[in-house]
Amino acid sequence: MNAEVWPLFLDEASLGLQTLERDLSRMVDPDPMPGIHSAFRVMHNLKGAARMAGSLPIEQVAHRLEDLLAAGRREGRVPLSTVDRVREGMGLLAALLAWPDSDPGVDAFLRSFEPPPPTPPAPARPVSAPPPAPDPPAPPAPPAERDAPRPLLRLDPARLEPLVDATAELRVVTARFTAHQGALDDALAELERIRRTAGGPVRAELGRALHTLSAVARAHRGDTTRLGQAVVGWSAAIRRVRMLPLEGAVPRWRLVVAEAAHTLGKEARLAADVGDLELDRQILEALHDPVMHLLRNAVAHGIEHPDEREAAGKARTGTVTLRAVPVGAMVALEVADDGRGLDPVRIRGRAVELGLLAPAERAGPAELAELLFAPGFSTTREADEVSGRGVGLDVVRRRVSELGGLARVVVGVPTGAVFRLEVPSSLVSTRGLRVRSGAVACVLPASYVARTLRADPADVGSVDGGSVLSPGGRAPMRLRWLASVLGVPRAADPHRLLVVVLADGDSAPVGLVVDELLGEEEFVTGRLPWNVPPLRGVAGAAVSPDGRVALVLDAPALVAEARAGEARPDPPQVAGPAARRRILVVDDSLTSRTLEKSILTAAGYEVAVEVDGEAAWDVLTAGGAPFDLVVSDVQMPRLDGLGLTRRIRAHAATERVPVILVTSLESEADLAQGADAGADEYIVKGRFDQQTLLDAVARLI
Amino acid sequence: MIARDEVLARRARQLARSSGSSVRSEVALRVVVVEAGGQRLGLPVDALRQVVPLPPLTPLTAGSTWLRGLAQVRGELLGVVDLAGLLGLPPRGPCRSLAVVVPPRGPGPFGLAFEAVLGFREIRGDELAPELIRPERPIAALTRDLVAVLDPQRLAAAQGAPSAVDAP
Numbered sequence: 001m002n003a004e005v006w007p008l009f010l011d012e013a014s015l016g017l018q019t020l021e022r023d024l025s026r027m028v029d030p031d032p033m034p035g036i037h038s039a040f041r042v043m044h045n046l047k048g049a050a051r052m053a054g055s056l057p058i059e060q061v062a063h064r065l066e067d068l069l070a071a072g073r074r075e076g077r078v079p080l081s082t083v084d085r086v087r088e089g090m091g092l093l094a095a096l097l098a099w100p101d102s103d104p105g106v107d108a109f110l111r112s113f114e115p116p117p118p119t120p121p122a123p124a125r126p127v128s129a130p131p132p133a134p135d136p137p138a139p140p141a142p143p144a145e146r147d148a149p150r151p152l153l154r155l156d157p158a159r160l161e162p163l164v165d166a167t168a169e170l171r172v173v174t175a176r177f178t179a180h181q182g183a184l185d186d187a188l189a190e191l192e193r194i195r196r197t198a199g200g201p202v203r204a205e206l207g208r209a210l211h212t213l214s215a216v217a218r219a220h221r222g223d224t225t226r227l228g229q230a231v232v233g234w235s236a237a238i239r240r241v242r243m244l245p246l247e248g249a250v251p252r253w254r255l256v257v258a259e260a261a262h263t264l265g266k267e268a269r270l271a272a273d274v275g276d277l278e279l280d281r282q283i284l285e286a287l288h289d290p291v292m293h294l295l296r297n298a299v300a301h302g303i304e305h306p307d308e309r310e311a312a313g314k315a316r317t318g319t320v321t322l323r324a325v326p327v328g329a330m331v332a333l334e335v336a337d338d339g340r341g342l343d344p345v346r347i348r349g350r351a352v353e354l355g356l357l358a359p360a361e362r363a364g365p366a367e368l369a370e371l372l373f374a375p376g377f378s379t380t381r382e383a384d385e386v387s388g389r390g391v392g393l394d395v396v397r398r399r400v401s402e403l404g405g406l407a408r409v410v411v412g413v414p415t416g417a418v419f420r421l422e423v424p425s426s427l428v429s430t431r432g433l434r435v436r437s438g439a440v441a442c443v444l445p446a447s448y449v450a451r452t453l454r455a456d457p458a459d460v461g462s463v464d465g466g467s468v469l470s471p472g473g474r475a476p477m478r479l480r481w482l483a484s485v486l487g488v489p490r491a492a493d494p495h496r497l498l499v500v501v502l503a504d505g506d507s508a509p510v511g512l513v514v515d516e517l518l519g520e521e522e523f524v525t526g527r528l529p530w531n532v533p534p535l536r537g538v539a540g541a542a543v544s545p546d547g548r549v550a551l552v553l554d555a556p557a558l559v560a561e562a563r564a565g566e567a568r569p570d571p572p573q574v575a576g577p578a579a580r581r582r583i584l585v586v587d588d589s590l591t592s593r594t595l596e597k598s599i600l601t602a603a604g605y606e607v608a609v610e611v612d613g614e615a616a617w618d619v620l621t622a623g624g625a626p627f628d629l630v631v632s633d634v635q636m637p638r639l640d641g642l643g644l645t646r647r648i649r650a651h652a653a654t655e656r657v658p659v660i661l662v663t664s665l666e667s668e669a670d671l672a673q674g675a676d677a678g679a680d681e682y683i684v685k686g687r688f689d690q691q692t693l694l695d696a697v698a699r700l701i
Numbered sequence: 702m703i704a705r706d707e708v709l710a711r712r713a714r715q716l717a718r719s720s721g722s723s724v725r726s727e728v729a730l731r732v733v734v735v736e737a738g739g740q741r742l743g744l745p746v747d748a749l750r751q752v753v754p755l756p757p758l759t760p761l762t763a764g765s766t767w768l769r770g771l772a773q774v775r776g777e778l779l780g781v782v783d784l785a786g787l788l789g790l791p792p793r794g795p796c797r798s799l800a801v802v803v804p805p806r807g808p809g810p811f812g813l814a815f816e817a818v819l820g821f822r823e824i825r826g827d828e829l830a831p832e833l834i835r836p837e838r839p840i841a842a843l844t845r846d847l848v849a850v851l852d853p854q855r856l857a858a859a860q861g862a863p864s865a866v867d868a869p
Binding site (some may be wrong): 067163167168172192439440441486487488526527528530531532533535541543547548550551658680694695698699700701 | 760856
């Protein structure tokens with residue numbers, strides 16, 4: 001096998017088999033020739049490509065199929081038996097592409113061609129039109145114009161990643177433009193107020209300057225709006241580029257069913273009902289293995305052997321149905337079969353064997369169905385050759401959960417078994433609810449947020465080692481603290497708990513206690529960087545419009561974990577105030593220190609204030625709880641900010657405490673004086689805004 | 702960690718042996734010199750995407766103590782590492798700058814937080830003192846005036862990168 005070209009060959013061959021599947025169905029058209037010609041070209045190209053890629057088995061199978069199709073071209077028709085042979089060969093090709101070193105029966109297939117294949121009698125349902133009238137056979141003609149495929153641009157999906165990153169950056173920039181516009185409007189309003197109190201030529205000068213500034217602000221506002229609209233359009237266009245129709249994956253899934261049935265000596269077909277639904281290509285690719293496993297499972301565990309089916313009054317050929325429907329911003333895929341269905345006795349027996357159930361323990365249909373997703377769970381050995389090739393149901397669930405989706409068994413179906421996957425339709429942008437616990441912002445996909453509520457801590461009880469909330473008049477729900485998910489100490493419960501109720505469509509919602517709701521936003525889930533270990537309960541991270549990174553919570557996993565009672569014990573409530581960072585604000589201006597205190601307190605810090613440097617020094621050296629940071633004005637009575645900073649640096653107990661100087665003095669000399677005194681950051685009041693202060697604090701502590 | 706006195710003693714012996722060639726050697730490395738843990742460290746320019754003021758970090762409780770948290774630079778998510786902590790150096794001050802480092806052989810970019818940028822420097826071959834280097838550490842080279850040049854691939858390996866390979 002030529003390892004260098006194999007990935008390209010794999011890509012080309014997979015597309016070719018998809019085309020071939022469509023061509024086979026076109027061979028039943030009144031004019032089958034376009035389908036026959038196209039299928040012949042596909043097989044001819046595949047044979048040559050296989051030779052280049054160094055796969056002799058694929059080349060040999062493709063060669064035989066090419067011969068069959070060449071005969072069809074000459075005769076102007078392809079009988080049913082030939083279609084079956086082509087399908088059989090396609091099953092082998094699919095198996096060889098997936099497992100190049102396997103032996104799916106190529107020798108036996110090739111030997112079956114050695115005697116000339118018998119010409120079957122005219123089938124009851126001919127797949128070809130009757131031979132043409134006694135005119136000479138038409139020469140091989142190119143397909144009709146209407147059948148010519150649209151030109152496609154083949155693109156390495158990795159090239160889209162910088163565009164998605166750029167989308168996030170553009171959203172951050174747009175949010176900053178909007179924030180600057182707000183600040184500009186506020187400043188203009190303040191200037192207008194000053195103009196009205198001014199007199200004489202100053203009033204006139206200010207008026208002229210304001211007139212010019214207002215025009216600039218209006219233009220800026222218009223540009224900001226247009227930028228926002230352009231970013232929305234860009235984001236939608238990127239989303240569209242990434243979307244692929246589910247229909248495109250059906251031929252490959254159909255082959256999976258055919259190959260599994262062939263291997264097990266069963267008869268099975270795939271009936272797909274996916275409409276015109278589209279999925280993000282990354283999601284579709286990630287779903288490939290899980291769906292393949294479900295399809296193989298359906299054939300291996302569900303569909304009976306033909307004789308058994310006939311004895312039961314069923315058609316000899318079993319049907320595996322794949323159905324996709326939109327569910328809000330999600331897409332639900334259901335894989336169902338008309339086979340023997342789930343055997344609760346065997347499932348229970350296997351669960352007891354594996355220690356998942358105690359022998360006398362009761363378990364209803366839903367609980368038994370959940371056990372199928374336990375690692376290593378299988379009720380049969382004979383199907384391992386097929387269903388054991390892929391991933392287990394536990395991995396199916398984990399991979400779907402990583403996409404922000406869920407996997408479960410639909411219980412109570414009258415015939416066969418139904419497995420349901422729900423996944424987001426797009427990864428580019430999803431709506432979510434941003435929340436905060438401590439200093440960490442997180443995002444919850446909106447599709448899993450049922451509602452939010454305030455609850456009385458007195459309504460929280462303990463059941464089976466976990467917290468349960470019984471809000472008045474409503475059914476009790478399991479409760480988790482977001483702080484415990486993040487592994488941070490839980491702050492003292494306020495008078496009322498803020499709870500986000502999560503639900504996945506099943507009957508038991510779960511409550512998540514947070515510190516603050518930060519609002520709804522569009523977000524793009526990115527993978528955690530390579531040097532960040534997997535975080536329990538976290539599906540990824542997203543860039544918020546303010547430029548900060550929020551953790552994207554794995555809502556389905558949180559819900560499933562809480563329901564199963566597998567959640568880590570919620571941390572005990574800390575006695576008294578939580579271990580928050582302490583900041584000392586020093587300013588002789590009531591307005592300044594009140595503003596700074598409110599900004600820092602809202603951001604979760606514990607803040608004390610003093611009116612001058614001497615009072616601040618007394619507090620710093622009083623021996624009480626230490627401060628993590630000092631924010632100080634420069635010009636103050638008794639002891640100014642520079643003097644306070646020098647004392648802090650000179651004293652062993654305080655020398656490491658970071659100091660931020662906030663002042664209206666902005667000359668180079670002033671900045672140098674601040675640095676010489678030992679200040680870590682210097683914020684000029686003329687350029688002061690809330691975010692600047694918070695960013696400086698975050699950098700230092 | 703090599704004691705400072707030993708470093709100076711080795712340097713003195715080396716200078717005493719030096720033939721003092723009058724021909725300047727070629728530029729061997731181009732680095733951005735930064736300060737972390739009170740030491741001067743060189744980051745090869747070829748592996749640097751950009752150096753920016755330290756952005757707001759989303760703290761993480763999981764992972765090593767030197768993993769400061771998550772940040773984004775130009776829309777790209779980065780795991781931010783405290784350079785002094787990663788090298789086992791005691792902290793001397795708050796981190797104010799971030800370098801986005803991209804190791805040439807993977808596994809991907811990461812952020813390095815450090816105290817200050819000291820400047821840009823071209824290091825010539827005759828300025829290097831290879832005798833003091835330990836191959837298992839992220840320091841790939843040391844100049845005679847004790848600027849430690851870091852190997853981005855070894856920095857990645859120190860964070861647990863699976864496929865990092867020491868430079869020959």
